[in-house]
Amino acid sequence: MQDDEHLGSAFAVLRVTTQLLDGIQQGLARRGFDDVRPMHGFAFVRISAGDATVVDLADYLGVTKQAAGQLVEQLAQRGYLTRKPHPHDGRARLLALTPRGHACTRGAEAAAAETVRAWETTLGREDFDALSATLATLVVPGRLRPLW
Amino acid sequence: MQDDEHLGSAFAVLRVTTQLLDGIQQGLARRGFDDVRPMHGFAFVRISAGDATVVDLADYLGVTKQAAGQLVEQLAQRGYLTRKPHPHDGRARLLALTPRGHACTRGAEAAAAETVRAWETTLGREDFDALSATLATLVVPGRLRPLW
């Protein structure tokens, strides 16, 4: 196999990712969540996992704790999350999604699933399952958020 | 197939894309190009295709012509491209890569191919070819650059 064929796959994966991100963004907008960016979605993932503080979130997102603090402040103002005092640490504040935050998360998941289901329709069940399995094989531990 | 399995594929494609972008970025840095961002790489793709002006580039990248102009100015200052008068239009300036610009483009392509070759190694030739074909099937015309 030649490099230009490898390159073709590289471009393909970029375009497919673009489809996914656009699909999520548009799906969220259709559901009335037009004030969230993908970064917020990645934050929701970490917060949903529980026991998240601002510093935890910063590590997860790969940004400074100040940036994470600003992001949390915005999401709190917009009613997506609340900050509660940490039960065992007077310095820390536990992050938790509000009902609106949970609704937004479910909306993002639904929009993502829609886009992926479209792939399944295009490919057929068999090829899609193969794709899913193959992608799962390629996943290595590391950052989720593909930002640049 | 359930939604959470679709969701798993969505996360997988995000993580795989993150690998690719990080691989390109790091590969370029190893080759001495530490002052270019992925956006610049997408610009190189369009400029390499020939007959590119600032406005063409703006359309291709999905940004305003002002933003494209700033990007071109930076790349020109850093020696990656030159602006020549357009042969048939006194307003326009044709963009062209310098030798350094071509070298950077080749470096990015090599780094991308390296990352994709690693996938081929992990998967084996047969599964990799299937993945490539499947991804090619999913590609639809649209923006290349997955920004958010």
Next chain:
DNA sequence: CCATATAGTCAGGCTACTTGCCCACTGTGT
């Protein structure tokens, strides 16, 4: 020749980050 459209730049502003600094609280060792 004039009206309108287009290529590009200049100026200013917004937003999402950054670094540097500070304070409050924790917990560990002596």
Next chain:
DNA sequence: ACACAGTGGGCAAGTAGCCTGACTATATGG
């Protein structure tokens, strides 16, 4: 009991990359 290094979080200021709006110069169709 207490000093002290470490950590969670916020404040302030700076930066980078994008935006909108306004402008000049050139092109093009009546």
